[in-house]
Amino acid sequence: MIQDIILQNSPALLLAVPMLGAFATPLFGRISGTVRNAWVLLVMAATLAISLVLGFEVLTNGTMVYTFGAAAPSLSIPADSGGIPIRIIFTVDAMSVFMAISASIVAFAVTLYSLVSQKMSTGKDGYYALLILMLVGILGMVCTGDIFNFFVFLEINSLAGAALVAYRVDKGLAVEGGLKYAVISTLGGLMVLFSVALLYGQYDTLNIAMIAERMQFTFLDQVALVMLIVALAMKAGAVPMHFWTPDAYSMAPSAVTALLIVASQASLYGVFRVAFTLYGVALNWVTIGWIVIILGVLSMFVGVTMAIPQKDVKRLMAYHAVSQTGYMLLGVGVGLAVLGDPEMMKLFGLTAMEGGIFHIINHAMYKGLLFLTAGAIFYQTGTRNLNKLGGLGHSMKWTMLFFIIGALAIAGIPPFNGFASKLMIYESVFLFNPLLSIIAMVVSVLTLASFVKVFHSIFMGPKLPEYEEVKEVPGPMLAGMGILALLVVLFGIFPQQIVDILIAPAAGALIDQSGYIESVLGGI
């Protein structure tokens, strides 16, 4: 009986449980710090469990539709409305569930890590509440089927993220990074709202499935498409709008940076949802596909070339995050460009899309792991400057092992997960246009070179006198990093199973616009 209620209401519980956790955190914080830490960990574990239950339900039974505020969850069209869905409807298909599971896993690992790394700071009630609210924003963005609701969750996400970036107010540098992040996010959000206003003014509805059904590609729709893609790509950190990325990612506490990466990928999910489902058959696929491909190639190249001369470990990793976003844009862009041609689609288009989507979860894991190791180094030594660090391999053995796993994964070396997704992207993009594939491989080689440099200057060499007392980091931090490292290795050893269970349904759901419309409107 209770299981039925949970199963039937799982899209709503996916949001309600973390919201309740975030609102009750100050109350528990008043009792004691340990009680609050236990409560936050419990809430994150519960969210992970609910997202796995929802994932299992959607992958076996198809797209799940949940109506908020109705007499029953599946009543999306009331009897007297004339066939128009009028409430906020959550449309959870395979792609949404894939993003929700990857976000929940990273958030759980990050919370374990923060239990120790934030021990010395004040204002921890606000920190944990904002961390959970950021997860609420990400989960809401990927599960919703209503475009104004997407904007509201995007703003929740950006505000919580900006406040967390500026968390360390004692020096002023972090607040400058937070200010830049907040201004860029708000401007992007306002551009999204402008497009929503244009779309509502023409079609009188806010539901994504309904707009997709009524879409005629007028001039105002083209303006709305350009503004939506530019604003969401700006939030995802694609070149040429990437200037906020190094400042925000390097100044935030390391645990927060790992979750900011997931937030940027949720905006990337927004780009794909707009291109494939909201506009769908009305688009000129080759043009839009090539625009996405060019954004991807620029991001890959500019990201890795700006990363090589960096001296600060986290700024270097932030530029690499920009570069890896380019891989995702390239893979899905190739799939978008050949969407109109069924046999080229079957030959390499579907593999390119699966490679791009698989890269999303791989990137969240290995980039999160790398940022957490950089945070561990900063926790023990107090500096992030590569010129000052050295010889830490003698004392921080576990951190060195996790860093090696993350660096080999990002460079695309087997048997780690980066190799699996990059191989899918290389071989399918080569059939589309060989030049793009060669650029991708060159970028991969440059990535490996820059991480070899970082590894050498942090961990190799003789033990320096000022780091005599540096020991290994405490248990919960290692546990958080260990979860992500274990998943990196597992996804690398069994990629075919992961692709069959999670990724291929996600790519299929993204392409299938008419199935999406039919599940909400009931096959009219």
Next chain:
Amino acid sequence: MDMSRIVRTTANVLLPFILIYGFYIVMHGHLTPGGGFQGGAVIATGIVLLFAAYSYTDLKEKVTLGALKNSETLGLLLFIFTALLALTAGFAFFGNWLVNGGAIFGDMVAFGPNPGDLNTGGVIPIMNLAVGIEVLGAMGVIILSMLSGIQEDA
């Protein structure tokens, strides 16, 4: 540094009217324009009037940061519990499980234009009240934090 006697007396006289007006807007949210956020902002304006008439250092012990943070948390928890209780009543999340039911706020709603009845609406007035309490707490915390930041510089 206080304001003059005229300003302080006017603030004393006006404050109860502002508070009652704010709560009127909150409670009648389902009948007339207004609702949770608008009423909470009016009540917060009353608090700002108090801080403008008397100085921050005088009022710091009477209108405390702790009381405003408490009201913010109370408002948020009331909101999310009202939404979650709809799940146990068989509705979807955020469903209106009290409307036309005969319990609190449960009178039958007349159809079409009518002089409004306060006892209707179901879950809506309860959520308006929760949002009003929350907004007054949040705005008060913002005003107090900014004022204390200015005091630190000066």
Next chain:
Amino acid sequence: MFYNLPFIVAGLIIMVGIVTMVFKRNLVKMIMGLSLVEAGVNLLLVAIGYRAGGIAPIFTNAPDAQMVMPTVQAMTLTNIVIGIATTAMLLSFVMIIYRKYGTADAGKMRKLRG
């Protein structure tokens, strides 16, 4: 032309806001520009909901005419609340930056380069 006037005015306010954000050096003026852009988008949203001869969607003592849909007004209200939270957070950031750096000039925010 007269019927398009609200949309033209909204577009003008958005452009004035963007020009203010780009060309002013003081951080507080930059935040004012952001607030102007938001006001312009709110005006655009409310102007889209206009229907000639309609009345407000309130049933209490309503006269006898067609009511407009309340969706647009709900969107505008949500955006106003989001705007308040954003502006409060940005102004707190500016206060802290002024205290740490001693200046509120955007040209001097050069500590994070490269």
